[in-house]
Amino acid sequence: MLDVADLHSHYGRAHILADVTLHVGRGEVVALLGRNGAGKSTTFKTIMGLVKPTSGSVMFNGETISGAGSHTICQKGLGYVPEDRRIFTDLTVMENLEVGRQPEREGAPAWTVEKLFSVFPNLAEMRNRPGGRMSGGEQQMLTIARTLMGHPSAILLDEPSEGLAPVIVEQMAQTIGALKSEGLTVLLSEQNLHFATLLADRAYIIEKGRIRYEGTMADLAADEEVRAAYLTV
Amino acid sequence: MGFYFAQFLTGLASAASLFLVASGLSIIFGVTRIVNFAHGSFYMLGAYLAYTLVDAWQAGPFGFWGAVIIAAVAVGFIGAAIEFLLLRRIYHAPEMFQLVATFGVVLVIQDLTLMIWGAEDLVGPRAPGLDGAVEIFGELVPEYDLALIVLGPAVLGGLWLLFNRTRWGTLVRAATQDREMVGALGVNQSWLFTGVFFLGSLLAGLGGALQVPREAVSLLMDLNIIAEAFVVVVIGGMGSIPGAFLAAVLLGEMNAFGILIFPQITLVMMFLVMAVVLVVRPWGLLGKAEAAARPPSGAAEPPLRVAGGMMRWLAMGGLAVLLLLPFLTDEFTLVLLIDIMVFALFAASLHFIMGAGGMVSFGHAAYFGLGAYGAALLIKFLSMPMELTLILAPVIAGIGALAFGWFCVRLSGVYLAMLSMAFAQIAWSVVFQWYEVTGGDDGLLGIWPSEWASDKTVFYYLTIAVCGGGIWALRRILFAPFGYTLRAGRDSALRVDAIGIDLRRHQWFSFALAGMFAGIAGTIYVFSKGSVFPDEMSIPRSVDGLIMVLLGGVQTVAGPVVGAASLTLLEDFISRLDYWRMMLGAVVIAIVVAAPQGIAGAFLQLIPARWTGREETA
Ligand SMILES: Nc1ncnc2c1ncn2[C@@H]1O[C@H](COP(=O)(O)OP(=O)(O)OP(=O)(O)O)[C@@H](O)[C@H]1O
Numbered sequence A: 001m002l003d004v005a006d007l008h009s010h011y012g013r014a015h016i017l018a019d020v021t022l023h024v025g026r027g028e029v030v031a032l033l034g035r036n037g038a039g040k041s042t043t044f045k046t047i048m049g050l051v052k053p054t055s056g057s058v059m060f061n062g063e064t065i066s067g068a069g070s071h072t073i074c075q076k077g078l079g080y081v082p083e084d085r086r087i088f089t090d091l092t093v094m095e096n097l098e099v100g101r102q103p104e105r106e107g108a109p110a111w112t113v114e115k116l117f118s119v120f121p122n123l124a125e126m127r128n129r130p131g132g133r134m135s136g137g138e139q140q141m142l143t144i145a146r147t148l149m150g151h152p153s154a155i156l157l158d159e160p161s162e163g164l165a166p167v168i169v170e171q172m173a174q175t176i177g178a179l180k181s182e183g184l185t186v187l188l189s190e191q192n193l194h195f196a197t198l199l200a201d202r203a204y205i206i207e208k209g210r211i212r213y214e215g216t217m218a219d220l221a222a223d224e225e226v227r228a229a230y231l232t233v
Numbered sequence B: 001m002g003f004y005f006a007q008f009l010t011g012l013a014s015a016a017s018l019f020l021v022a023s024g025l026s027i028i029f030g031v032t033r034i035v036n037f038a039h040g041s042f043y044m045l046g047a048y049l050a051y052t053l054v055d056a057w058q059a060g061p062f063g064f065w066g067a068v069i070i071a072a073v074a075v076g077f078i079g080a081a082i083e084f085l086l087l088r089r090i091y092h093a094p095e096m097f098q099l100v101a102t103f104g105v106v107l108v109i110q111d112l113t114l115m116i117w118g119a120e121d122l123v124g125p126r127a128p129g130l131d132g133a134v135e136i137f138g139e140l141v142p143e144y145d146l147a148l149i150v151l152g153p154a155v156l157g158g159l160w161l162l163f164n165r166t167r168w169g170t171l172v173r174a175a176t177q178d179r180e181m182v183g184a185l186g187v188n189q190s191w192l193f194t195g196v197f198f199l200g201s202l203l204a205g206l207g208g209a210l211q212v213p214r215e216a217v218s219l220l221m222d223l224n225i226i227a228e229a230f231v232v233v234v235i236g237g238m239g240s241i242p243g244a245f246l247a248a249v250l251l252g253e254m255n256a257f258g259i260l261i262f263p264q265i266t267l268v269m270m271f272l273v274m275a276v277v278l279v280v281r282p283w284g285l286l287g288k289a290e291a292a293a294r295p296p297s298g299a300a301e302p303p304l305r306v307a308g309g310m311m312r313w314l315a316m317g318g319l320a321v322l323l324l325l326p327f328l329t330d331e332f333t334l335v336l337l338i339d340i341m342v343f344a345l346f347a348a349s350l351h352f353i354m355g356a357g358g359m360v361s362f363g364h365a366a367y368f369g370l371g372a373y374g375a376a377l378l379i380k381f382l383s384m385p386m387e388l389t390l391i392l393a394p395v396i397a398g399i400g401a402l403a404f405g406w407f408c409v410r411l412s413g414v415y416l417a418m419l420s421m422a423f424a425q426i427a428w429s430v431v432f433q434w435y436e437v438t439g440g441d442d443g444l445l446g447i448w449p450s451e452w453a454s455d456k457t458v459f460y461y462l463t464i465a466v467c468g469g470g471i472w473a474l475r476r477i478l479f480a481p482f483g484y485t486l487r488a489g490r491d492s493a494l495r496v497d498a499i500g501i502d503l504r505r506h507q508w509f510s511f512a513l514a515g516m517f518a519g520i521a522g523t524i525y526v527f528s529k530g531s532v533f534p535d536e537m538s539i540p541r542s543v544d545g546l547i548m549v550l551l552g553g554v555q556t557v558a559g560p561v562v563g564a565a566s567l568t569l570l571e572d573f574i575s576r577l578d579y580w581r582m583m584l585g586a587v588v589i590a591i592v593v594a595a596p597q598g599i600a601g602a603f604l605q606l607i608p609a610r611w612t613g614r615e616e617t618a
């Protein structure tokens, strides 16, 4: 469903991504693992059209999306949940959701505000609260819910567990599991191997902007050497 | 009692148009992050269009109000078209290029208006049905004023509904905070931007159209209103529509009552109010810190380059040519070269605070003018010799910059740009209106150099020594610890503060220093011309400086010199033609669209770094 081939990205003159190649199948949850600064967020931003790739291609549902604007990419059904949440702090919960709203799409799970509130019950209790006055965990829920309002068929989830308390992380894992069972395809970036293990079918490991490893979660769990080399334990 | 109440109502009425213009400016800035200089031009266009339509339709089916509304909508479309054709291409250019490009639009609209409507002021008819006056507490208050008093809050309410009760408004508010994220959520930003421009321009046009029965329509409307709108936005808080309303009322009342004491006091009061507000609430009465808006993902600015081998040889070669030129050319060329050197120093002083300090002053001509007027007044009133004024006049300019700079360095980015411009406009107004001392519009004449320097060739060498020395000194400071601290502060104010350096004080001194060097340029200028006029400190002069720096590129130290030479030569050439402002505007726009690095910057990109110098690794 999502095919990334030989992607290269630069910030100014700094070469950040080199030869990134990824594949995510329909209905799969795939983890992109790597340490701080490995290039996970840059990969997502490049897929999303927020950073223009210098070469390489991104295909989504058989269509080339690299080079398109981020709104076009989103309208094709690829949702993006940024790492630092980027909630509109002046807007209420309902208004934040409104910004994410898009027409429904065939072949993708459809969402309504009420259905989202049943998945994220905390949010239902603060419909008119400004985004700036929510806790980190609540904001993380809101940013995911906001993206789902666009009825995506696949989402890029950038470090959903970052900065959250362990209890909330468990809760988050369950929620993402629920999204998966709705049929949503997920590409997830993580430093937290445990969190990824709870959810992902397969994993890629990125370091210094290059993909160093590719395998199932089970393989990775067995491969202590790889984990020691590329991940913080 | 009745009189003061009537005066109060006049103040409210005059606040209406100002509010419309300022709110439009604020809305456009909020989403596009562009401070649209041409916003005053939209106001002016609204007035001219309404004048024509009212004239034609007054008795017709649409009547006065139809004419006003259609003029406003037409201006909305003009604004949207300019966004679509021009600004869309420069959203990724640095902030200051955008400002300069919109100033190019100002110039083009100026001349187009002149072409279509002529230079004469136009006096429109009263609004039919509202041409009488009502007696309130024994005073006559024009009906039209009462209509405006109602209209202001009505528009405020309408805008509130638009932004809080519609999807479009919600998207605009979201985009004000993080437009990139709004795009990633599937919203086509381009159309949002165009829509916002339409609305903002429409409000400006409406403001202008509504003024037709109240004041003569003239070509001065654009810059007058934009300066006032900047003040309103700085006082009210950028991005806050209620803030714009509050500040517009405050300013309107200040004008209404200030005029009772004496007209000039309103300027001083404006200055004081702004000062108090900025000290107590740096982001304006109802504004929020600018840092709230998120910059889009992308690359950081390249560092300033230290001139290396080849550049140094080029500079030496250039100097040698300059020294030899009097033997090869005529007096006209020398005069032009003196102009170029004066403006090179002026641009270099602006570059000093822009490039190194990250402070973009839109009112740098104030200090050029203070130097020029300082010298002229010292000679006129104290009969000082030229040599002494060459030292004292720049000091006067430096003191002026020290005073204005104290406020300016408290702000950053576009706020600083707007505030510095407002100060310059105030300084200009004082010079323009204080006829007894400055001669007002007639200027001061007969300011000639001392006997020994009165020969053009001698004066030319004097100019090389003073301006060349000034540029050299600025360069030295730029690469001294003071300059490094400034640049570090530009890149990360927090970090510099964290290591215990008082950054604001550094910025303040650099602002004053830059003002002083601009004053030196102004002093030489007045002696080379023999006269000085208020134009020397007007907004277009300030913008000239910016264009020079941007033409040359902010990233190079040689930039301002190249920029000053290019612009002076260009202006010398085209100012002999009709409608030269329009051409200058078009050239400026073309340059920003084609070479956002500036001429020198674009040139530098073509040649390898090892020729032009090493890159700093600071
Ligand atoms: N705007 C930028 N300009 C220049 N370099 C950047 C920019 N953003 C990120 N980088 C650099 O790109 C590299 C990859 O960063 P990226 O944010 O993609 O890493 P990451 O894997 O998401 O890390 P983290 O786990 O900390 O979020 C880092 O070396 C970083 O310093």
Ligand SMILES: [Mg+2]
Binding pocket: A040, A041, A042, A083, A158, A159
């Ligand atoms: Mg990241």
